[in-house]
Amino acid sequence: MNTYRLNPNVSVDCVIFGFDGEKLNILLIDRKAQGILGQSPAIPGDLIRESEDLDRAAERILRELTGLEKIFLEQFHSFGKPDRISKNKDIEWLKTVRAEPDARVITVAYYSLIRSDSYEIAASSFAKRAYWKPIDQIPELSFDHNEIIDEALKNLKFRIKYQPIGFELLPEKFTMRQLQRIYEAILGIKLDKRNFRRKILKMKFLIPSNEKQIGVPHKPAQFYTFDKHIYNEVKESDFYFKL
């Protein structure tokens, strides 16, 4: 528990996409719950503090519940159905942790992108456990969190075609193949290796490093890095990723 005053009506929820080199995953938490059995998992989220910026609330909540820090975070939608807190288990749980468990809560949702193998996830605060779950195996979640994830994914699919956010899911140095896998995982389609390479390289903001993979039992792949500076100079339309 923290000592800051919380705003009872506004929360922030975070859909965290993680890429493990193959599949797209989402970070879920199990919450500590005194005497409530069969509690559904949830995505990280909590009330905002009374005088805290929304973006910073998102950063804080992520840090408190999962230990993640300094990652790409972007607001994508706010959810405010009056009945979004209506499942019995959810109400019971809120009674154990909130000062005003019956207050109506509007949530501002963020999504973030990280490569799931490069961060140590450490549950804390009211999270008992934090773990990755493949995007196609998300169970029923608390509150309206399934809806929030659906919306986030829809948003991500749209966005990746128009902005090079795929790089956020990769380590600093990465191969063409890894990048391609991200597009394939998010969009759910297969892409041609040669055409993909050509398209991406045309955009100029990929710079080849002088390193290659080592120890792989095949021709080693070239590593590239993403040059944010060059990206900012490129016309937006030069990026569009047609399918």
Add this chain to the structure above:
Amino acid sequence: MNTYRLNPNVSVDCVIFGFDGEKLNILLIDRKAQGILGQSPAIPGDLIRESEDLDRAAERILRELTGLEKIFLEQFHSFGKPDRISKNKDIEWLKTVRAEPDARVITVAYYSLIRSDSYEIAASSFAKRAYWKPIDQIPELSFDHNEIIDEALKNLKFRIKYQPIGFELLPEKFTMRQLQRIYEAILGIKLDKRNFRRKILKMKFLIPSNEKQIGVPHKPAQFYTFDKHIYNEVKESDFYFKL
């Protein structure tokens, strides 16, 4: 004043884009203000009701303040800087209309698109006057409303290239030229008439009506209508409007 209980912490603000055939405008309101002089204009907005859906709150607020109804409305961002209510005049005004004038307010912003000559605007509730202002002549507004408008316009510029929302700004029957003007006004560029026509027609969801302009002192233009049904069948990527 209405008798519903309002949620003191969450409001909805609406950026209403109107197209008059030439320029892009924004709807502003002057508020009734007892004894406060030099009150800045604002965009329509108010607190949400305690058990009201966000989207419906947006519709209601628009209706109450401007008389507008059944228009395209879309949530685009939420604003929650802790100091977004900090101008003295704004605070004074809130004291005259709000039960909890000091409460921190997060606002969920929507934008909408209408053709400005096809709706009668009627200020009411706490709006004294409602009127159109060209997008490049927006004065300093109350709260963070200038920032909200900037964000809305950025969003609209991005969106119009990927989704055919331009039609929302036109009457049911419209000419190629009118449609082209919208793109030009929003994107702030000139387009080639012939190439524009070809590009739009390729998308298939424009159907020529059998009517033409009448009474114009030049070759009359063909009217078209937008077929939403066909649009839904078209692949998203077939729509991209490259510049």
Add this chain to the structure above:
DNA sequence: AGACTTAGTGTCAAATGTACATAAGTAATT
């Protein structure tokens, strides 16, 4: 040395984008 695996490359045909000029239809003017 040979097998295995993934990286990396080139070409051609089709589709798309860009730049640009002229004829056609209407009302107003003479």
Add this chain to the structure above:
DNA sequence: AATTACTTATGTACATTTGACACTAAGTCT
């Protein structure tokens, strides 16, 4: 009735981009 003024409507040639497709290269493993 002819002319003017104005805006719509259309086509073509060239450059660029996309999509489909198969083989060689570089490393490990046995």
